[in-house]
Amino acid sequence: MHQTPLQTPFPPPASLSRRRFHALAALGGAGLALGAVGPAQAQFRVEVTGVGLQQIPFAIAPFRLATGLPQDVPAIVRANLERSGQLRALPGGSAILDESARPDLAPWRAAGVDALITGSVNRLADGRFDVRFRLWDVVRAQDLGGLSFPVPASDLRLAAHRLSDFVYERLTGDPGVFATRIAYISRHGERHNLWVADADAENAQTALASAEPIISPAWSPNGQQLAYVSFEARRPVIYTHEVATGRRRLLAGFRGSNSAPAWSPDGRRLLATLTFGGSSQIFAIDAAGGGQPQRITQTSGIETEPAFTPDGRLVYFVSDRGGSPQIYRMTPAGADVARVTFEGNYNISPAVSPDGRWLAYISRINGAFRVCVMELANGRITPLTDTSADESPSFAPNSRLIMYATQAQGREVLMTTSLDGRIKTRLASAPGGIREPDWGPFQR
Amino acid sequence: MFMTIMQSLFGTRFGILFGTGGKHSSLRSQPLTRTLQAATVLCAALLLAACGSNVNLAEDVPVQDRTAVPVQQIGVAPTAPGVAPAAAVDQRAVAPVQAETTAIGQPPAHLERLVFFDFDQYIVRAEFIPLLEGHARFLAADRQRRVALEGHTDERGGREYNLALGQKRAEAVRRSLALMGVQDAQMEAVSFGEEKPASAGSDEAAHSQNRRVELVYR
Numbered sequence: 191m192h193q194t195p196l197q198t199p200f201p202p203p204a205s206l207s208r209r210r211f212h213a214l215a216a217l218g219g220a221g222l223a224l225g226a227v228g229p230a231q232a233q234f235r236v237e238v239t240g241v242g243l244q245q246i247p248f249a250i251a252p253f254r255l256a257t258g259l260p261q262d263v264p265a266i267v268r269a270n271l272e273r274s275g276q277l278r279a280l281p282g283g284s285a286i287l288d289e290s291a292r293p294d295l296a297p298w299r300a301a302g303v304d305a306l307i308t309g310s311v312n313r314l315a316d317g318r319f320d321v322r323f324r325l326w327d328v329v330r331a332q333d334l335g336g337l338s339f340p341v342p343a344s345d346l347r348l349a350a351h352r353l354s355d356f357v358y359e360r361l362t363g364d365p366g367v368f369a370t371r372i373a374y375i376s377r378h379g380e381r382h383n384l385w386v387a388d389a390d391a392e393n394a395q396t397a398l399a400s401a402e403p404i405i406s407p408a409w410s411p412n413g414q415q416l417a418y419v420s421f422e423a424r425r426p427v428i429y430t431h432e433v434a435t436g437r438r439r440l441l442a443g444f445r446g447s448n449s450a451p452a453w454s455p456d457g458r459r460l461l462a463t464l465t466f467g468g469s470s471q472i473f474a475i476d477a478a479g480g481g482q483p484q485r486i487t488q489t490s491g492i493e494t495e496p497a498f499t500p501d502g503r504l505v506y507f508v509s510d511r512g513g514s515p516q517i518y519r520m521t522p523a524g525a526d527v528a529r530v531t532f533e534g535n536y537n538i539s540p541a542v543s544p545d546g547r548w549l550a551y552i553s554r555i556n557g558a559f560r561v562c563v564m565e566l567a568n569g570r571i572t573p574l575t576d577t578s579a580d581e582s583p584s585f586a587p588n589s590r591l592i593m594y595a596t597q598a599q600g601r602e603v604l605m606t607t608s609l610d611g612r613i614k615t616r617l618a619s620a621p622g623g624i625r626e627p628d629w630g631p632f633q634r
Numbered sequence: 635m636f637m638t639i640m641q642s643l644f645g646t647r648f649g650i651l652f653g654t655g656g657k658h659s660s661l662r663s664q665p666l667t668r669t670l671q672a673a674t675v676l677c678a679a680l681l682l683a684a685c686g687s688n689v690n691l692a693e694d695v696p697v698q699d700r701t702a703v704p705v706q707q708i709g710v711a712p713t714a715p716g717v718a719p720a721a722a723v724d725q726r727a728v729a730p731v732q733a734e735t736t737a738i739g740q741p742p743a744h745l746e747r748l749v750f751f752d753f754d755q756y757i758v759r760a761e762f763i764p765l766l767e768g769h770a771r772f773l774a775a776d777r778q779r780r781v782a783l784e785g786h787t788d789e790r791g792g793r794e795y796n797l798a799l800g801q802k803r804a805e806a807v808r809r810s811l812a813l814m815g816v817q818d819a820q821m822e823a824v825s826f827g828e829e830k831p832a833s834a835g836s837d838e839a840a841h842s843q844n845r846r847v848e849l850v851y852r
Contacts, residue, residue, distance in 0.1 A: 348726070371726075386728045400733035403829035405793050414725060419797075422733040424782065424850070425824035426797065436729030447801050447825045450794045463798065465823070468805055470798040492798040508795060515795055538792040552792055559791065581792060626793070633725070 193352060194338040245278035246361050249303045251287035254310035256319065260343050263311050263321055266350035267357070270368045270390060273606060274358060275591065275613030277305075289324040289336050298328045305361055309336070309353075311346075318342050321349040325357050334360050347393055367586045371630045372593065373397070373407040373416055374604060378622030384418060386433055389586075389629070391604055391617035397433055408451050409630040410477075416628075417441060417451035417460060428462055430477065442475055442483070452496045452505075453477070454522070461486065461496035461505060461522070472496050472507060474522070486524040497540045498522070506530065506540035506549060517551055530564070533571065539582060542566075543589040544631075548609060550574075550583035550592050561594050563609055574611035584629045593617075595625040739780075739851040742772045747849040748832075749807055750842065756802040758810050766807065769849055770814035777817065783807045784848040785825040786832070788841035793827055800825030807847045 248271060250264045264282075271277040280303050287293050287308040298306050309323030324336035337356055339349035348369060355366030368389055376383045382404050387394035398404060402421040409416060416433060419426045426447045431438035442448040446465035450472075453460055457477060464473045464483060470492045473483035487493035487507075492515070495508040506519045514535040520527045531537035536554035543550070549564040558578035564571045579597040586593070591606045598616065602623025607614045618624075741747055747769075749762045758766070773779055785804030787796040804823035811821055833840035 395728035396730045397728050398731045398733060401735045402733070403826070405797075405827075405829065420733060421826065421829060422735050424736045424738065424784075425822070426826075431731070434725050434727045434729060436731045438731060446823055447797060449797050463794070465801050465805075465825075468823075470801050492795070492802070494798045495792075495794050536791070538795045554791075 193349075195335060245276060246304050247278050247280050247302050248305040248307065248357075248361070249280045249282045249298065249301075250307045251282045251293070252284065253308070253323075254286050254288040254312075256311055256313040259311055259319070259346070261346035261350065263346060263350045263353070264307075264309070266347060266390075267307065267354045270351065270354035270366075271358060273390065273591075273615045274362075274366075275608040275615075276362050277358070289322040293326065295326060295328045295331050298326075303328050305334075305357070307357060314340060319346060319349075321346065321353065323353050323357075325360055347388060351388060364590060365588050365632065367588050367591070367629075367632070370587055370633060371409075371413065372584075373409060373418075373626075373628045373630065374595075374624050375404050375407065375626040376620045376622060376624045377403070378620070381622075384416070385624070386416075391624075394618075394620075397431060397436075398438075405626055406450055407626060407628045408453060409628055410453050411455055411457040411631055413631045413633045417453065419449045419451065428460075430460075439479060441477075441479065444483070450494050450496060452498060454498055455500055455502040461498070463494040463496075470494050472505075472524075486520075486522070488524070495539055497542055499542045500544050500546050506542060508538050508540065517549070537562075541583050541585055541592075543585045544587050545589040548585070548589065550585065550594075552580055552583065561592060561607065563592070563611075572609075572611060574607050574609075575605075575614075582626050582628075584627050586629050587632045593627045593629050595627060741849070741851045742769070745769060745772065749803075749847045749849075751803055751845040751847075753841070753845065756799070756806050758806050763810070766810050767814055770811055770816050773811070773816045773820050777820065780820055780822070780852045782850045782852060783811075783821060783823045784850055785823065785827075786830060786844055786846050786848070787828050788844045789828045789831065789836065790841070791828075793829070797825050797827035797829075800827045803845070803847050807849075 250268050253264050268279050272279050280301060288310040289308055291308055293306065293308065295306065306326040306328050307323055308326070309321070312320045314320050318340050321339040321341060322336065325334040326332070327334050337353065339352060341349045351369040354368040358364070358366035358368070370389045371386055372389055372391065373384065373386050376385060380401055382400045382402060383396050384398040384404050384407055385394040386397050397416065400420060400422050405419045407416050407418040414432060414434065416431045417428060418431065419428055423443070426449050427440060428442040428448045428451045429438045430441045441451070441460065442462055442464060444464050444466045447470070448462060448464055450463040451460050452462070459477050460475050461472055462475055463470050469490050471485060471489070472487045472493045473485050475483045489509065489511050492510045493507060497506045502522065504519050505522050506517055508515050509518050512529065515538050516529055517531040517537050517540045518527055518529050530549070531551070534553050534555060537551055539552045541550045547566060549566055551562055552559050553562045553573070555573060559580050560577065561574045561580045561583050562571055563574055574592065575596065577596045581595045583592050583594045591608060593604060593606050595602060596605055597603070601619060602625045603619045604617040604624055604627050605614055606617065745768045746765050749758060749765065769781065773781060783804040785800030785802070787800045801823065804825055808821050808823040812818065831844045832846065833843040
């Protein structure tokens with residue numbers, strides 16, 4: 191199972207001389223909800239609101255499609271690219287254009303399209319499907335390359351995500367995150383489920399079902415394990431869980447409460463909050479198990495929610511040592527503690543972007559809990575939402591989006607936002623609502 | 635068989651990206667381990683030669699199955715050479731697990747088991763002291779009994795921080811019981827945070843019902 195580039199002379203890597211999309215941005219501004227921008231198909235439940243300043247207009251021409259396909263590959267691609275916030279879908283016309291077509295690009299250029307995707311999905315003799323596409327730079331009339339993915343039916347979504355990754359990377363210069371996975375929690379009555387899903391929250395599969403709550407899922411750096419807090423033993427304990435096999439291990443079941451697991455970037459140990467000394471303190475635990483937890487913080491108050499920087503040199507965490515919950519940072523050994531947040535009296539749930547530039551967290555602002563992002567180089571803070579019950583911010587592995595949980599119409603939903611807060615999308619939900627998202631790392 | 639070997643070798647269903655002269659640097663979502671590439675190329679090439687389902691498309695050339703792949707063009711090799719494929723596990727698969735839950739024991743009759751707290755407060759109100767004294771006497775009379783002090787908060791705020799606040803409430807009850815002579819080994823202060831509300835509402839009446847410690851006998 192693999193992908194193959196369609197052979198053509200590739201131009202130098204993406205430097206589209208593109209006409210950026212300015213018109214609506216001037217009218218819209220941040221936070222103006224324009225409703226569903228772009229008629230993404232209802233089955234994908236993509237609701238994009240807001241308008242970015244610099245969006246690349248693209249179009250997907252109708253693919254040549256085999257009959258009876260279980261997945262609508264072009265629609266998945268379109269929804270993915272729109273959700274990125276950096277690309278904007280324009281109508282793809284009605285004429286079928288597959289990857290071997292040499293389309294007349296002039297009409298597309300006239301319609302304001304900068305990038306055109308053509309392709310096909312064919313049924314192979316062995317029952318698999320071959321997903322092929324080609325990306326055109328409309329402005330410069332250049333072939334930006336294409337790929338072929340021969341896949342079984344069960345991998346058509348994955349092929350669509352890989353296709354999306356290729357297009358996104360070619361057009362923006364950033365790696366795409368569409369083939370990554372997320373974890374989240376659902377609650378429906380007394381049923382609690384830990385799910386693993388595609389980055390668009392579709393194709394969800396249960397990793398753990400329990401009659402008791404589950405919180406704080408955290409992907410291991412290699413994307414193969416989840417650490418989480420389970421209440422199945424009538425107290426919070428931390429498991430590590432190998433997703434593909436279902437093998438799991440009790441990482442921390444110490445007297446009292448065990449919570450807030452955070453993997454070190456090398457995957458060799460976790461920080462977590464334990465309470466066997468009476469108060470909630472951060473400890474280091476060997477990921478392989480065994481050995482005594484090593485205490486990192488030394489206060490009589492609350493120390494919790496550790497989060498490593500991607501280089502592993504600092505840990506952001508929450509402490510009430512100043513009288514209210516604020517975000518601090520320290521070395522992984524607990525030294526050089528410095529306070530990070532000063533605005534407001536409730537700042538929690540720190541998450542550091544994989545590129546190390548940004549800190550996302552939840553801040554109580556006028557009684558509303560909102561996702562904020564701080565640019566670590568200069569401390570500049572931007573509130574990203576206008577909702578009031580945001581939780582659990584988690585960065586995409588390319589640092590371009592933040593996924594978080596919030597409430598909409600009284601229901602728990604997952605959202606993504608761009609780092610300037612301009613582009614938000616609402617992901618799939620489920621009966622009873624879903625929450626506690628954690629965005630997994632890049633995976634092959 | 636091809637699938638199995640490929641998956642175990644490459645750890646995914648999408649193992650290979652064929653370069654085309656080096657200009658196209660593969661999708662960066664794939665953690666290339668350059669040092670391993672060359673070493674694994676041989677295995678991959680053998681597999682591909684044997685299984686031959688790669689497709690090398692050219693614009694004006696008919697699609698060919700079973701095309702040989704130039705060895706130096708194989709771009710991804712996450713697995714160390716010489717590592718025998720163990721039982722193949724599809725790394726995108728998800729194996730479901732059902733958690734088993736723990737039963738709770740019989741509580742003492744005629745004793746309330748709920749201690750409520752004021753908003754943002756973590757001290758035991760005087761009105762609950764007689765209730766706790768009843769539990770202290772019960773536990774003193776039977777040193778085999780164990781009680782969990784389960785702290786809870788209302789729904790406002792973050793789940794993890796609320797877990798820590800619920801722990802503070804449970805700890806306050808634990809210290810009160812300790813002062814009343816209950817042995818440490820008989821008690822465990824734990825927290826459920828906001829996860830198990832007693833009342834589902836979102837008004838202050840519901841919130842006041844949810845800021846509590848439950849005494850649960852095991």
